Amino acid sequence: MLETLTYIESHGTDPYRNLALEEFLLFGCKEKECILYLWQNEKTVVIGKNQNAWKECRTEQLERDGGHLARRLSGGGAVYHDLGNLNFTFLVSGEYYDVKRQLSVIAGALEHLGLHIEASGRNDLLIDGKKFSGNAFYRHGDHCYHHGTIMLDVDKEKLGSYLTVSREKLKSKGVDSVRSRVANLRTYLPDLTIDDLKYALRQAFGEVYGFPVQERKLEDREKKEIESRAEYFRSWEWLYGRKIPFQHEITRKFPWGEVTIRFQVENGKIKDAAVYSDALKTGMIEALPNYLNGVRFSSRSICIELGLYWSEDPEEEKMLKDLIEWMKEEEW
Numbered sequence: 001m002l003e004t005l006t007y008i009e010s011h012g013t014d015p016y017r018n019l020a021l022e023e024f025l026l027f028g029c030k031e032k033e034c035i036l037y038l039w040q041n042e043k044t045v046v047i048g049k050n051q052n053a054w055k056e057c058r059t060e061q062l063e064r065d066g067g068h069l070a071r072r073l074s075g076g077g078a079v080y081h082d083l084g085n086l087n088f089t090f091l092v093s094g095e096y097y098d099v100k101r102q103l104s105v106i107a108g109a110l111e112h113l114g115l116h117i118e119a120s121g122r123n124d125l126l127i128d129g130k131k132f133s134g135n136a137f138y139r140h141g142d143h144c145y146h147h148g149t150i151m152l153d154v155d156k157e158k159l160g161s162y163l164t165v166s167r168e169k170l171k172s173k174g175v176d177s178v179r180s181r182v183a184n185l186r187t188y189l190p191d192l193t194i195d196d197l198k199y200a201l202r203q204a205f206g207e208v209y210g211f212p213v214q215e216r217k218l219e220d221r222e223k224k225e226i227e228s229r230a231e232y233f234r235s236w237e238w239l240y241g242r243k244i245p246f247q248h249e250i251t252r253k254f255p256w257g258e259v260t261i262r263f264q265v266e267n268g269k270i271k272d273a274a275v276y277s278d279a280l281k282t283g284m285i286e287a288l289p290n291y292l293n294g295v296r297f298s299s300r301s302i303c304i305e306l307g308l309y310w311s312e313d314p315e316e317e318k319m320l321k322d323l324i325e326w327m328k329e330e331e332w
């Protein structure tokens with residue numbers, strides 16, 4: 001029998017810290033304890049553990065707008081969070097892990113608020129046939145979690161724009177997201193607030209499991225530990241540098257000829273760049289792969305790298321300038 005029900009909220013909106021807190025709770029969860037953790041992220045795209053960041057998210061645009069890219073431990077697809085979205089996580093040992101029961105907390109809370117929802121065949125929760133919650137799962141030894149989103153009042157335009165990437169020429173291993181029609185709960189209950197939702201979830205948690213819920217607050221010592229883990233979630237290596245090899249091809253016509261570059265990317269860096277061109281001047285084109293190999297796969301990094309080179313030949317110097325301008329227009 002479970003003995004403890006713990007409720008904890010995050011009071012910050014930094015996605016990396018919130019993911020670190022989630023991991024901290026996972027490993028600290030006792031054998032007969034079930035934790036309900038509620039949290040919100042400011043403007044963030046959260047991709048699954050095995051996803052390709054460039055394929056799933058317009059990372060450049062997101063970062064330019066002051067948003068964040070985050071990668072979680074669980075699998076599945078890419079979702080968008082802002083302060084109109086509430087995340088829940090159930091953390092529990094394998095013995096008491098029960099997705100149906102966990103979902104009945106969400107359904108019960110929303111039922112109390114006057115909303116009827118249903119589970120889809122996949123990992124989504126639907127209202128009126130539209131998705132308002134995406135769920136994902138993680139297990140490490142006997143430590144398990146089940147987490148999901150709840151869209152209350154998410155900016156759907158931004159959601160669509162950050163998650164819509166046209167990369168026909170990006171061939172990648174890794175998991176693809178499954179696009180759905182989404183809905184905000186506020187469409188159905190215009191006065192609903194995040195606080196209402198939190199309250200209802202906490203109540204339903206106690207009701208479904210059948211005993212009182214204890215609220216937990218973090219100690220300063222714990223916050224320090226979480227902060228150091230947050231650095232890992234924030235790191236380039238975790239976000240971009242994971243071993244998901246892929247190939248990306250781009251082409252552009254210039255007055256002096258057409259250029260195609262095929263990048264082979266591994267661990268987030270260009271492992272091999274093949275450059276094809278019908279330009280008459282071939283020197284710089286032939287040298288390009290050497291310039292690019294080993295550089296981080298980011299159009300901005302390539303700009304910086306190309307900016308280091310020059311040519312005595314004015315025509316080649318012009319070609320280099322054009323290539324740099326091209327990279328400035330690319331967004332990856």
Ligand SMILES: Nc1ncnc2c1ncn2[C@@H]1O[C@H](COP(=O)(O)OC(=O)CCCC[C@@H]2CCSS2)[C@@H](O)[C@H]1O
Pocket residue numbers: 046072076077078079080081085087088131132133134135136147148149150151154159163176177178179180181182
């Ligand atoms: N916030 C949010 N909530 C629900 N659905 C969303 C959201 N953002 C985008 N989407 C839709 O889901 C698909 C991707 O669906 P797909 O099924 O591919 O992925 C998921 O659902 C993953 C859920 C992860 C939940 C974690 C909980 C805490 S941290 S993130 C996307 O293309 C949109 O159509």
